[in-house]
Amino acid sequence: MIISSQLNNMKPFEEPEITKQLATQHGLTEEEYQKVLSILGRTPTYTELGIYSVMWSEHCSYKNSIAQLKTLPRTGKRLLVGAGEENAGLVDIGGGIAVAFKIESHNHPSAVEPYQGAATGVGGIMRDIFTMGARPIAALNSLRFGNIDDTHTRHLLKGVVKGIGDYGNSFGVPTVAGEVFFDPCYQTNPLVNAMSVGIVEHENVASAIAQGKGNIVMIVGSATGRDGIHGATFASEEISEASEAKRPSVQVGDPFTEKLLLEATLEVIHAGLVVGIQDMGAAGLTCSSMEMSAKGNSGMEINLDLVPTRETKMTSYEIMLSESQERMLIVATPENEKAIIRIFEKWDLHCITIGKVTDDGIVKIFHQGKLKAEIPAETCVLGGGAPVYIRETKEPEYLGQTRSFDLNTISVPKSISDSVYRLLQSPNIASKRWVYEQYDSMVRTNTVVLPGSDAAVIRIKKSDKLLATKTDCNSRYVYLNPRKGAAIAVAESGRNVVCSGGKPIAITNCLNFGNPYKPEVYWQFKEAIAGISEACLALETPVTGGNVSFYNESPQTAVFPTPVIGMLGIVENESHVTTSFFKQAGDTIYLLGTNRGDISGSEFLVQEYGVTAGDAPYFDLAFEVKLQECALELIQKGFVHSAHDVSDGGLIIALIESAVAGNQVFGFDVNLPLNGIPFYRILFGEDQSRIIISGKKEHKDAINAICTKYKIPFSNIGTVIGNTEAKLNGEIVLDMSKAADLYFNSLQNKVYQK
Amino acid sequence: MSASKLKFGIVVFPGSNCDHDAYHAAKHVMNQDAEFLWHKEPDLKHSDVIILPGGFSYGDYLRTGAIARFSPIMNEVITFANNGGIVVGICNGFQILCESGLLPGVLLRNRSLLFSSKHVNIRVEHSESRFTNDLTAGDILSTPIAHGEGNYFAEQETINAIEENGQVLFRYCDEFGEVTDGSNPNGSINNIAGIMNKNGNVMGMMPHPERACETQLGSADGKRIFESLIKSFILQTN
Numbered sequence: 001m002i003i004s005s006q007l008n009n010m011k012p013f014e015e016p017e018i019t020k021q022l023a024t025q026h027g028l029t030e031e032e033y034q035k036v037l038s039i040l041g042r043t044p045t046y047t048e049l050g051i052y053s054v055m056w057s058e059h060c061s062y063k064n065s066i067a068q069l070k071t072l073p074r075t076g077k078r079l080l081v082g083a084g085e086e087n088a089g090l091v092d093i094g095g096g097i098a099v100a101f102k103i104e105s106h107n108h109p110s111a112v113e114p115y116q117g118a119a120t121g122v123g124g125i126m127r128d129i130f131t132m133g134a135r136p137i138a139a140l141n142s143l144r145f146g147n148i149d150d151t152h153t154r155h156l157l158k159g160v161v162k163g164i165g166d167y168g169n170s171f172g173v174p175t176v177a178g179e180v181f182f183d184p185c186y187q188t189n190p191l192v193n194a195m196s197v198g199i200v201e202h203e204n205v206a207s208a209i210a211q212g213k214g215n216i217v218m219i220v221g222s223a224t225g226r227d228g229i230h231g232a233t234f235a236s237e238e239i240s241e242a243s244e245a246k247r248p249s250v251q252v253g254d255p256f257t258e259k260l261l262l263e264a265t266l267e268v269i270h271a272g273l274v275v276g277i278q279d280m281g282a283a284g285l286t287c288s289s290m291e292m293s294a295k296g297n298s299g300m301e302i303n304l305d306l307v308p309t310r311e312t313k314m315t316s317y318e319i320m321l322s323e324s325q326e327r328m329l330i331v332a333t334p335e336n337e338k339a340i341i342r343i344f345e346k347w348d349l350h351c352i353t354i355g356k357v358t359d360d361g362i363v364k365i366f367h368q369g370k371l372k373a374e375i376p377a378e379t380c381v382l383g384g385g386a387p388v389y390i391r392e393t394k395e396p397e398y399l400g401q402t403r404s405f406d407l408n409t410i411s412v413p414k415s416i417s418d419s420v421y422r423l424l425q426s427p428n429i430a431s432k433r434w435v436y437e438q439y440d441s442m443v444r445t446n447t448v449v450l451p452g453s454d455a456a457v458i459r460i461k462k463s464d465k466l467l468a469t470k471t472d473c474n475s476r477y478v479y480l481n482p483r484k485g486a487a488i489a490v491a492e493s494g495r496n497v498v499c500s501g502g503k504p505i506a507i508t509n510c511l512n513f514g515n516p517y518k519p520e521v522y523w524q525f526k527e528a529i530a531g532i533s534e535a536c537l538a539l540e541t542p543v544t545g546g547n548v549s550f551y552n553e554s555p556q557t558a559v560f561p562t563p564v565i566g567m568l569g570i571v572e573n574e575s576h577v578t579t580s581f582f583k584q585a586g587d588t589i590y591l592l593g594t595n596r597g598d599i600s601g602s603e604f605l606v607q608e609y610g611v612t613a614g615d616a617p618y619f620d621l622a623f624e625v626k627l628q629e630c631a632l633e634l635i636q637k638g639f640v641h642s643a644h645d646v647s648d649g650g651l652i653i654a655l656i657e658s659a660v661a662g663n664q665v666f667g668f669d670v671n672l673p674l675n676g677i678p679f680y681r682i683l684f685g686e687d688q689s690r691i692i693i694s695g696k697k698e699h700k701d702a703i704n705a706i707c708t709k710y711k712i713p714f715s716n717i718g719t720v721i722g723n724t725e726a727k728l729n730g731e732i733v734l735d736m737s738k739a740a741d742l743y744f745n746s747l748q749n750k751v752y753q754k
Numbered sequence: 755m756s757a758s759k760l761k762f763g764i765v766v767f768p769g770s771n772c773d774h775d776a777y778h779a780a781k782h783v784m785n786q787d788a789e790f791l792w793h794k795e796p797d798l799k800h801s802d803v804i805i806l807p808g809g810f811s812y813g814d815y816l817r818t819g820a821i822a823r824f825s826p827i828m829n830e831v832i833t834f835a836n837n838g839g840i841v842v843g844i845c846n847g848f849q850i851l852c853e854s855g856l857l858p859g860v861l862l863r864n865r866s867l868l869f870s871s872k873h874v875n876i877r878v879e880h881s882e883s884r885f886t887n888d889l890t891a892g893d894i895l896s897t898p899i900a901h902g903e904g905n906y907f908a909e910q911e912t913i914n915a916i917e918e919n920g921q922v923l924f925r926y927c928d929e930f931g932e933v934t935d936g937s938n939p940n941g942s943i944n945n946i947a948g949i950m951n952k953n954g955n956v957m958g959m960m961p962h963p964e965r966a967c968e969t970q971l972g973s974a975d976g977k978r979i980f981e982s983l984i985k986s987f988i989l990q991t992n
Contacts, residue, residue: 165869169900170810172771256769256813346794348768440871440900442965443808445775450972459970461778574970 013315015046026053027237032387039379047316047365047372052380054230054283054321055290058550061386064516065548068390068529076542078505080205084382087128087208087279088198089544091506093570095463096202100134103142103195103471103510103566105549109250110192114159119167119253121194123325126171127279130262131328133206133269134198137446138458139168139439141178141194142471142510142564146187148427148750153182156190157751163253164194165438170255171262174447175439176456177470182427183612185479188554193510193547195566197469199460206269208278210289210331210357211296215275217355218337219285220344221261221327223310227251228284228323238515238551257326257349264347265328271343273336280327286320288329293363293377294384300377302355304367316367331357393526394519402480405613407599413680416732419608420652423684424739426607429649430746431661452661453579454499454645457571466571468502474648475560477616480601482524484616486531486563488688491624492647493567494539498628499643499691501576501635502569504539507532509546509565514558516550524561532563538621539628541567578635580644581662585722587641588697589668592634593627593690594713595651597681603648604684618687623712627689630710637706639699646690652683652728654692659726660740667725667736670718679729694720760987761787763801765831765847767822768793772808772845772964779964780805784980793825803840803983804831806847808900808962818861818903819849828854840884840983841956845901848948848958857951857958858916859908861901865941869902873972874939876947876961877927879920883950884986885957885979886923894931895924895975897961899939904960906942906949913943924948924959 016022023033026049036044036052044052054060062069074083080090080098088102106121122139129136141164146153157180168175173196210217228251268274276296278288285307293300304319314322332340337353344351358364365373379385413419423429436451448466449457455470472493478485494504509532514521536543546566552559571577582589599605600614634640646654651672659666672682695703700716707714724736762780766773773790781788789799798804812821822828828850835841835856843851851857864870878886878893889895908916916922924947928937933945940960948959963976 162868169869169871169902170769170771170813172809254813256810256815259771259810260768437872438869440869442871442898442900442962442971443771443775445778445965445968445971448970577970 013313018043018046018049023049026050027057028053032056035387039385045373047320048375050317050321051286051373051375054286055380056386059282060287061382062548063387064389064391064550066382067388068526071529072533072543073536074543076506076540079542079544083543083545087131089506089508090132090205091544091568093465097460097463098200098202098205099197099467099568100129100132100200101195101197101508101566101568102128102545103193103508103564104128104547105510105512106192106194107189107512107549107552110160111189113250114156115163116250116252118160118163118192120251120325121192122164122167123253123255123258124281125194125196126173126258127281129196129198130265131206131208131277131279132200133204133266134200135266136173136196136198137444138197138456138469139173139175139194140469140471140566141175142473143178143180144186144191144475144559144562145182147184148182150187153187154751160190160192161435161438167253167255169440171259172443174441174443176441176447176458177451179471180432180435181475183476183560185557185559188556189552189559191512191552191559191562193564195471195508197467197568204270206274206277208292209276209296210292210298210300212275212333212357213359214334215331215357216334216337216353217300217302217357218330218332218340218351218353219307219327220330220351221349222254222257222324223308223350224319224322224327225310225324226314226318226322229318229321238553251323251325253325260347260349261326261328264344264349267343268340273340274330274332276331278329280329282323284321284323285329289363290377290380292329292331294381297361299358299360299362300355301358301364302366304365306352306354308350308352316365316372320365391516391522392519393523395523396520402613403615407614410609412678413608416680416683417734420734421738421742423604423607423649423653424656424742425746426603427747427750428603429653431744432747433744434748434751448577449500449579453581454496455502455569457500457577459574464573466574466577468497468500468569468571469567470496471564471566472496473562473564475562476612477601478528478563479560480614481616482527482561483531484619486528487535487621488616488619489563489565490532490535490539490541491621491688492645493565494541494628495645495691497567497569498631499578499580499645500571501578502571503632504541504567504569506544506568507536507541507565508544509563511546511548512552512559512562512564513550514553521558528561528563535621538625576636578640578643579662580658581642582658582666582694582720583641585666585720587694587720588700588716589670589718589720590693590695590703591690591715591717592631592693592707592712595672595682595685596687597677597685598687599681599685602650602684602686604650617685620689624689626710627691627712630707630712631691633706634693634703639695639703640693642694644692646692647686650684650686651690656739656743658692658694659736660743665724665736665740667721667723668718669721669727671729672717759787760802760984761789761800762803762805763789763791763798764805764807765791765827766793767811767825769811769813770807770809772962776805776807776844776964779967779980783967783977784984786984791827793827796826796830798830798834802987803842804834806841806843806850808845808847811846811850819846819853822850823854832856835956838953838955843958844962844964845960848960849903851956851958856956857949858912859906861903862905862907863903864905870939871900873898874961875927875929875937876924877931877933879922879925882920883923883954884983885950886982888982888985889978892931894927895978896973897963897966897976899961901960904940904942906946908943916949917944919952921949921952922946923950923957
């Protein structure tokens with residue numbers, strides 16, 4: 001592949017001859033290259049080859065995923081635009097307000113350049129939101145790294161967290177929730193998924209469309225440089241030793257410019273000055289011009305001589321493929337040109353008319369007086385001429401081994417309390433405080449539930465309603481059982497939202513998988529999609545959009561299949577807002593659901609025995625739906641002081657988190673019926689659909705009545721106590737001061753280990 | 755000051771991002787008048803109090819607050835302050851006040867070298883100022899911080915002077931009001947969280963009182979600083 005630094009050295013630049021081999025170097029298959037030849041009826045120019053290669057890259061065309069994505073439930077009465085129709089999903093929350101939200105990956109850039117890779121991931125997803133006219137009000141993320149004891153992992157972790165923090169903090173949007181998970185499978189290929197949530201009044205929604213012959217096309221924001229050329233193609237191949245050489249494919253972010261771009265963009269949209277607008281993310285000017293034209297059945301004529309560049313002698317190929325950040329493409333009527341320029345000038349940003357809209361469906365690119373590309377827009381884009389593949393599937397062999405693992409070969413832990421203390425030090429269990437304190441989680445004074453509880457809650461100043469939101473995916477479960485594991489990811493993100501007092505209404509997803517040309521990977525992908533579909537249908541949370549990231553693998557290993565779910569929920573009233581922390585001594589602790597002691601796929605097995613095996617833990621989707629409805633009603637009726645879902649680490653970790661993670665450290669005295677199950681399995685099992693709540697003792701009957709209505713097993717398992725001692729079944733005693741110390745400081749200690 | 759309301763002028767620099775927070779606190783929580791002041795327009799619009807809000811003015815490029823001080827509106831703010839006008843700088847605003855010489859000292863990178871966003875306790879040093887007159891020495895306020903460069907530093911002579919003059923208004927402290935190293939989130943000398951100028955009309959602080967004005971956000975302690983300020987005008991008018 002030709003990368004920009006090489007181009008730099010070629011003076012004067014001569015376009016190479018277009019051959020089948022050059023097309024292959026651009027990532028096009030032979031079949032795809034033939035298709036280009038037949039569409040154009042001639043050999044493409046160098047610029048055209050570049051355009052097709054990025055538009056038909058996995059990253060832009062979804063060619064290997066779109067057929068599967070179309071099987072997801074994508075309709076619902078709240079959805080204002082369909083999945084994939086605009087830059088982000090749009091959901092009505094009533095009162096004339098809509099929520100735009102989306103999650104996206106920036107894995108490959110972050111693998112080679114963690115700081116800029118993660119920062120521009122945040123910047124890109126923010127633009128997807130405000131290009132729709134919505135003001136971003138919350139950022140979330142979902143991160144995966146290798147073994148934290150490895151220095152390279154810590155380098156990536158520090159860089160990614162700082163990149164997310166510096167960008168989001170400066171941009172002025174609170175980073176409110178997320179997840180961080182460590183497993184050796186992510187060693188060379190970390191996952192960095194960024195999500196943004198924005199709000200917009202219905203009448204201010206903008207569309208990514210080019211229409212109206214004679215309308216003008218404007219480029220706004222930063223000048224165009226050579227950074228990020230072929231970023232989209234880079235994202236569509238496996239990480240290897242050679243990836244390091246592609247560091248120039250990583251874009252460089254400038255959150256200050258993005259902040260100005262946000263304010264200026266919202267100002268022009270809300271003033272009704274634009275016909276259409278799209279941000280420039282992957283494949284930059286190419287993708288925005290092609291997609292906007294295709295959507296409006298229009299064409300464009302663009303003169304690249306007018307594009308502000310930050311480097312000299314840039315070729316048409318480079319300008320079209322640059323992924324320089326903080327840029328937008330705007331279509332407007334000629335009468336509004338001056339008003340738009342005035343607003344961008346106020347914010348000290350470039351705003352240049354570079355072309356016009358035509359009605360022939362063809363995008364023509366001119367540079368230095370020559371026609372450099374002439375392409376029917378429709379032939380480039382997803383849903384148009386971009387290839388669509390359904391790949392071969394094959395159940396992976398490893399599942400035979402993981403499924404047949406006999407849990408009875410696990411020896412009983414010597415000391416349960418020692419196991420608990422060790423588990424609290426696992427970076428997957430320990431508080432992520434070292435991470436989230438580097439993020440401004442409070443700017444704009446809307447964050448009602450801060451990081452550290454189940455789901456974040458954001459108030460909307462113009463509305464009585466609040467939003468609850470969370471990202472989630474236990475990828476170990478998905479690895480062990482893709483269909484069940486993916487369904488659990490949806491269920492758990494929904495359960496988190498419920499525990500914060502919200503009703504789950506819709507999801508966005510970021511599907512991180514290996515190489516789709518490997519039948520085993522494609523099988524995982526297809527199964528995971530099926531699991532998401534089942535859970536979304538049952539929970540009535542349609543998929544509003546998202547992102548697919550394939551090729552997350554290195555020569556050594558593919559990552560766990562990781563379909564990250566970003567869940568959005570509505571909290572009807574501020575009084576429903578609930579956190580996971582115990583509130584007062586004397587409160588009764590109740591368990592909703594049944595303890596089955598299923599340690600399959602548990603953190604306990606990994607940390608204590610080094611075993612990733614078994615099935616994904618027990619999960620009953622129909623029961624889960626009832627549980628969530630039941631818990632929400634209990635919260636809305638005011639019976640719940642705290643609510644926390646039982647997840648990684650099992651019941652004991654959930655109890656400890658509720659006891660130590662709030663403003664005050666509590667103890668508890670709990671008695672758990674064993675029903676013949678070994679005690680350690682009851683404590684560490686991760687069987688799904690369980691919630692721990694605390695509330696007043698005298699509400700027991702009322703709570704029981706609601707649980708009975710939903711047929712949810714309900715038990716009084718103990719009491720919150722004022723000192724820092726935790727007692728379990730009268731036999732195990734834990735020191736909650738020590739537990740709190742391990743919980744809050746273990747991650748930081750591991751980050752700074754010598 | 756109109757009828758019974760103070761007018762807060764909130765300066766908007768490119769990159770300010772707590773401007774809306776200050777506006778919301780002044781207008782909707784404290785029920786005063788508030789107006790944004792665009793950095794390119796040298797007009798304070800008859801404000802009673804100028805707030806330089808938090809954020810990353812000019813991207814914090816070069817040095818925090820270093821470019822903002824040359825903004826057209828800053829000449830007006832400096833003149834206003836020199837004539838006794840009330841100016842409050844929060845976070846990035848504090849950094850700008852130091853850069854422009856309205857307050858002594860400078861804010862260095864946090865000693866952890868990390869951005870830090872959390873609720874901290876600050877102790878009120880005395881009530882002899884218009885920013886604390888409704889508080890009592892020793893009061894503990896829970897307020898959020900969110901900064902990467904809040905490590906207050908000045909040469910020893912300056913520190914001695916501001917301490918002697920009673921210019922230190924707030925110090926980081928633990929939950930019992932003890933000023934300890936463990937409760938110092940950024941390495942500030944003497945745990946200094948907020949100071950005023952010698953004349954007592956310009957105040958800068960790293961914690962965000964405007965983010966702590968409503969209990970549902972975790973603390974309403976910041977309101978008491980706004981209440982002090984409002985009370986000081988009422989005392990003045992009477």
